[in-house]
Amino acid sequence: MNPQVEAVVIILALIACFLVIAFFLIPGMFAWLRRLWSPAFFAWLEPLVFWIDNRRRQEILLQPFPTQWREYLQKNIPNYSLLSGADQAKLRNLVQIFVAEKHWEGCRGLQVTDEMKVTIAGHASLLVLGMSNNFFPRVKTILIYPGGFRVPRDPQMADLSTEGGTMPVLGQAVHRGPVILSWPDIVNPRNEAGTPMNLVIHEFAHQLDMQGGPADGTPLLSSRKLQKKWRRVMKQEYDRLIEESKEGRTTLLDAYGAANEVEFFAVASECFFEQPVEMKRQHPELYAVLARYYRQDPATRWLQHSSY
Numbered sequence: 001m002n003p004q005v006e007a008v009v010i011i012l013a014l015i016a017c018f019l020v021i022a023f024f025l026i027p028g029m030f031a032w033l034r035r036l037w038s039p040a041f042f043a044w045l046e047p048l049v050f051w052i053d054n055r056r057r058q059e060i061l062l063q064p065f066p067t068q069w070r071e072y073l074q075k076n077i078p079n080y081s082l083l084s085g086a087d088q089a090k091l092r093n094l095v096q097i098f099v100a101e102k103h104w105e106g107c108r109g110l111q112v113t114d115e116m117k118v119t120i121a122g123h124a125s126l127l128v129l130g131m132s133n134n135f136f137p138r139v140k141t142i143l144i145y146p147g148g149f150r151v152p153r154d155p156q157m158a159d160l161s162t163e164g165g166t167m168p169v170l171g172q173a174v175h176r177g178p179v180i181l182s183w184p185d186i187v188n189p190r191n192e193a194g195t196p197m198n199l200v201i202h203e204f205a206h207q208l209d210m211q212g213g214p215a216d217g218t219p220l221l222s223s224r225k226l227q228k229k230w231r232r233v234m235k236q237e238y239d240r241l242i243e244e245s246k247e248g249r250t251t252l253l254d255a256y257g258a259a260n261e262v263e264f265f266a267v268a269s270e271c272f273f274e275q276p277v278e279m280k281r282q283h284p285e286l287y288a289v290l291a292r293y294y295r296q297d298p299a300t301r302w303l304q305h306s307s308y
């Protein structure tokens, strides 16, 4: 081969390698780097890296939001009607993108309906309403069951009933994988103790936790100062829940959160969105760190619309 042609081929190959690395590794690198430095430094780069996604999303949003979908949000997501007009519009955009981007699959013969998609997308989008450009990029698929299902036993959950190496669950968030949910437990959100719960928020909080690596109860935080405060408050509140659960006391936070720090973050997130006023009163520091992370103040929303 002519040496000049050879040089051009090598340069093109190097450019191709660089593009492959840029598209497949840089989002992961950002997640890793965010552990070390403030994301504010990288925020300006993200639109460049994700510009293709942004363009596709703009096309999705050119479609009108179906009236029926609006009704599903009003019926199945109590938080939706508490939002301001601007936030409702933002949530609808997030829902439209979420529904279009994810792969939806019914299990055990379940037919996935628009109501299921919009309801799940609505709860999940509420979590990231205050964040910018967080569309759960690692979650490609949502699997929906017509009830509870069994998963391989988690060694950290030794107290749950096990059978043949599996345990019963209502939902599961897989690291770099799907979110799996029981539909009846989304539309009838009460656990055995009668505490309000939100299965979708719980599982997607796990996904937020896993955006920076395997779940550890600490999602990607915006500053070192917040990381420091987060560690202190979470440890203190987690220990408090363990103590109160051991003593058999009734707690605002579901006792399931005492299983480990990962579950504690998911349970605290459910409480933050479902019982924010009471959480702010009983756990002001926990409420404050979650409000800073989620960049939302649901307690104020609730107070403005209720008779507390």
Ligand SMILES: [Zn+2]
Residues within 6 Å of the ligand: 202, 206, 262, 263, 266
């Ligand atoms: Zn969990």
